[in-house]
Amino acid sequence: MATMTMIEAIRDALDLALTEDSRVTLFGEDVGYFGGVFRCTAGLQQKHGVARCFDTPISELGIVGAAIGMAAFGRRPVVEIQFADYMYPAYDQIVSEAARMRYRTAGEFTCPLVVRMPTGGGIFGGQTHSQSTEALFTHVTGLKTVVPSTPYDAKGLLLAAIDDPDPVIFLEPKRLYNGPFDGHHDRPVTPWRGHPLAEVPKGRYHLPLGQAAIRRAGTQLTVLAYGTMVHVALAAVAETGIDAEVIDLRTLLPLDLETITTSVRRTGRCVIVHEATLTSGFGAELAAQVQAECFWHLEAPVERVAGWDTPYPHTAEWDYFPGPARVAAACRRVMET
């Protein structure tokens, strides 16, 4: 089995989808001839033709709006927003239209649409190339929101998302595109090559949306994370020596509450980690659910480690980014309670 980077795994999934399902169509800014600024669609126009994979004008509204119409026609559009930070112009189409199409028509018109977007920080991208916007999607009923953390997951989840009959927001942690970043910006990046979670089978496989993965089994503490923060959490846990269970949510909505509560009821302690700003981040929902479902088992308050409540800064990036030190400190704090 080959190991792939996350970019390669995504490209492989898209290539497969284009090959096997003639309804699949990719488009977005620079995704056609050039293959996307992160190269996730490189070579796909050359292989499948311009009508299957093409460049669009710079209008995120137009990209998603056109995709909604196309999906309603019966195609399977998979569109790219160049950075999650640029999804806002498309937000109305996503929230008011894609998410509610099935509901408002009682199933007469549907919107099987995948919106891919690179998410998160850690590349010195400043405020407009670093945002984590997942909580703005999880509040919107009718959407599914997926955040892979490994090449293997990225392919399996993306194929499942493309086959899903409803709109799926597919957030790709750009910090993980080329290697499982552990939050130590001052150490060399580990490449995906040779990494077990980067072993990607040929051909089609699906990872069901709504299933978390336990990345590290443990008994003393449950750490909930997704995307880049899974790797940061693993590094932090390793440093603390705490026997923590690290759960990679993979899908934020629908949420695998079962896996979470089973773990927290066992460990009695919970730390939640995400890059997005703290207030009203997805961690709030997780904390609210964990305290409601595991109240009698909790031995300490649920803690959240998140981006500070400031816009994403440029030069102070590594003071903003939740790194292993902050996560480890939170784990220790929760253990001491």
Added chain:
Amino acid sequence: MATMTMIEAIRDALDLALTEDSRVTLFGEDVGYFGGVFRCTAGLQQKHGVARCFDTPISELGIVGAAIGMAAFGRRPVVEIQFADYMYPAYDQIVSEAARMRYRTAGEFTCPLVVRMPTGGGIFGGQTHSQSTEALFTHVTGLKTVVPSTPYDAKGLLLAAIDDPDPVIFLEPKRLYNGPFDGHHDRPVTPWRGHPLAEVPKGRYHLPLGQAAIRRAGTQLTVLAYGTMVHVALAAVAETGIDAEVIDLRTLLPLDLETITTSVRRTGRCVIVHEATLTSGFGAELAAQVQAECFWHLEAPVERVAGWDTPYPHTAEWDYFPGPARVAAACRRVMET
């Protein structure tokens, strides 16, 4: 002292602001000659001239985008989005621009802007005239988010918002425009006339942003609510006979955590009520903070009563809307734990 409806109180605040501060300018769809579809600006163009209060093309993006430029110039725009449901086209301008202007320029350019919008359901408005979008603002750092529940508050908070040096989202619960609705859609609406919280002083007064109000003091349970739900919560509490403390948050961000934690540490129990869909609603943030701050005082899990995780339906409105029955049931459940 006169009693006013919430519409009259808002109009009074706007009139005063126009009179006292020549920088204040109102605009939005139908707000000029006609005075707004809810009549909050009725007569203001006639009184202050078209240049101070005018109609715009139907472009929420344009309204907020132009207001940002105007605010940066040094004016004090107060704009209306006809329904909160129509704020999405302006969301990019609000989030990416207004909210971060001061930060990204280290204070060189600022954005003293108020965006007013009628919010919430209960008027058979269906999915596009009923939404509660506050959590989409509270996740955005750089914004302040205000939701008044009485005419008195509406005026004082709006005047404070207009004077605030930063962008303020001012959500007006349309169900409260004409009377303190208690959630019983099958009973006659109480009018504001004669209601003590509808006594509105002439002239200028400010209610500081970030200060909650205790609407009912109590010892057994803390109920957190804002906007329409304050009145629903009061009705529900009255029905249960529980000696609950009902806190009206008034400002969601910055949040008056002090008042909340003081109360919950005393009562040991907390119910949170909002109209917006449950998942990733503002209630999640409240629950997360309450469990973190009051963990050792809590005798039951924090409960949330909220809109179901579906789009806002039309005919089934009263099965969707969190009414006194659901709130009362939650209060009883929490008391029984």
Added chain:
Amino acid sequence: MDPAAPPLRLTFGAPHARPGTAPDFSDFPVPEAGAMRRPPVDTPAEEMRDLAFGMIRILDDAGEARGPWAEALALDDAAQLEGLRHMLTLRAYDARMLLAQRQQKTSFYMQHLGEEAISCAFQRALRPGDMNFPTYRQAGLLIASGYPIGTMMCQVYGNDGDPGRGRQLPVLYSSKAHGFFSISGNLGTQYIQAVGWAMGSALSGAEAIAAAWIGDGSTAESDFHAALVFASSYRVPVILNIVNNQWAISTYQEVARGSVGTFAARGHGFGIPALRVDGNDYLAVVAAARWAAERARRNLGPTLIEHVTYRAAGHSTSDDPSAYRPSDEGASWPLGDPVARLRDHLIARGVWSAERHAQAEAEILAGVIEAQKQAEAIGTLHQGRRPSPAEMFDDVYAEMPPHLRRQRQQAGF
């Protein structure tokens, strides 16, 4: 500082008249019927810019059909009589539903008064499989495509006969089979979706074209721009309709239109051919729509059509237009009444008479009332058989996820 420069100022567009002043359309030019040329559909866009500044009109004041658009159209009597019947049906339907709203059988209603020709006529240019992306003021598309008005009423009442299960505001119909895309309550959003739908059709090797609809006021929305950009970029087989009924709630069309002469001209910024048509002239609308449809089907790209009309009633049942315009303004609207104009044309041609018209009106009204009885027998907003509130939890997703199942249970279902 330039001492010669005047102080800067803004211009605020205002309507011809406000309450208390006399209606005034004297500066509204009404070109002669039959005067507009009809270029071949494959004429380069830059050689027919004049079409966006005049007005395609067929029916003159005497009820005669004139000019090249009339000649090319050649709509037979049966079709014209059917068109009249569609418009009368829509008008009768509107009247009944307005009343039903006043009787609190529903929460809300929106009329088409004065604008019936546009949607009723346009549908004639489409074929089965084609798809409209309408606004709330094009129910004529449904009527002209044979959708049962009883079912429309069930939607307005949100009763158990509503295919949309009471989820949407009244008048936001949907019928895939009738080429009528689900109406959104959000202005503009569907304009770009229509373009995307037509792209999907072309990419699938299908033959269906799409028609987008938007109001004069809503052209200011971002979706309008996105639609024109995409339609122009990929030369999409779509017809981009603008219904200019002079008003956007209380706001006069000039506020959205700005300093340009016409909304049709918006197309020129994108190299999209644009027609401006008398929207109260049933024949002119059919003629323009067919011209545009032929362009789409022949891969000649998008066409923009501005339909000029007047919103004779309030914006909706929540609106009272006498607060912002003279209540008799509609009476002086220079393009007349679309029903009367087609009627007079048919009478002038000897295939119709005042008596038959009165009789048809009565018959149609009776039919509408009969349909209404049947719809009300199912239920209205507050009475009778309504979709179970349990259904509120359906169709959020194809498959109900665990958290919604839990919530449905909590809700007691």
Added chain:
Amino acid sequence: MDPAAPPLRLTFGAPHARPGTAPDFSDFPVPEAGAMRRPPVDTPAEEMRDLAFGMIRILDDAGEARGPWAEALALDDAAQLEGLRHMLTLRAYDARMLLAQRQQKTSFYMQHLGEEAISCAFQRALRPGDMNFPTYRQAGLLIASGYPIGTMMCQVYGNDGDPGRGRQLPVLYSSKAHGFFSISGNLGTQYIQAVGWAMGSALSGAEAIAAAWIGDGSTAESDFHAALVFASSYRVPVILNIVNNQWAISTYQEVARGSVGTFAARGHGFGIPALRVDGNDYLAVVAAARWAAERARRNLGPTLIEHVTYRAAGHSTSDDPSAYRPSDEGASWPLGDPVARLRDHLIARGVWSAERHAQAEAEILAGVIEAQKQAEAIGTLHQGRRPSPAEMFDDVYAEMPPHLRRQRQQAGF
């Protein structure tokens, strides 16, 4: 089904050439210098539509200034020499910052190569108090308004001399005093803000006008539409600039432009007069900008200007254009190099020489290097004096709210 109808298809715009093929601008018309007429600024929009389809060019191949725009301009030698100096400064600055990025002294940089004339020349039409709302490719506006390039460097390095406190990506400068509005990383957003700013000026009885800036690709964004709608509706004193440098990262301008001939034509849909100008001709840009500024100051409303140029370098330091266009495409760009064209004009007029030019280049480069040394003495992205991370919590609000104070404490400050 129409048996005669061809299958539907879409058109996909493509550039003249891709890697592996020869550059080809043969279908790019280059109108003769001096040929375009110069109507009075108060000419009605509909009487000067031709200006959007030709091109205002002053400098011909021999370096001579020609035609009515040149005559009206009458820019003196000192000003022209200063213009040359501004462009040379920008070019030297770009070269040094590109290198600094390659040396990892900063994270990112964006060059102006080939586009220097536009921003350097445009600034000449503005007065103190006027405000640009620039994109990331108009640093010439700053240089021409006397902003210290050392401070620009501090912004790029995000060091302690950066007035923006290292919060923004490199090149996203801001200087109110120099009429340079803070650049947003989001495309398009500021176009409508410029319109709002100019509205604010007019409403305040001030004299300041605004200039909006956008790239060819970004005209597809919604903000562009909103800006044109508002500018047209209120006749706002704003200049709406489009810099058409042929490329939007890897996407050729035709994808955004669609089937229309020019971006300037976008204005016509709104009744906004539009100029199309040779963006590599310093004199032509000044002339067009002054014409538009005069319109704004005289309350004649907005003007749209399409500046035609070529992005000779990569999109940014993250981009490698040889992946999507022939690497020698820039060499065959028919409008030449803006620096060389102004230089040759000045030499032809006898006020400049090749020697003095070489000497000026060297001097300017030395000055830039000196400024760079001073900036680097403060610090670079990873070294030296940088804003304290504690400042990360400042300026989110005017006054720090309690939750941020708590967070700052948690962060250890």
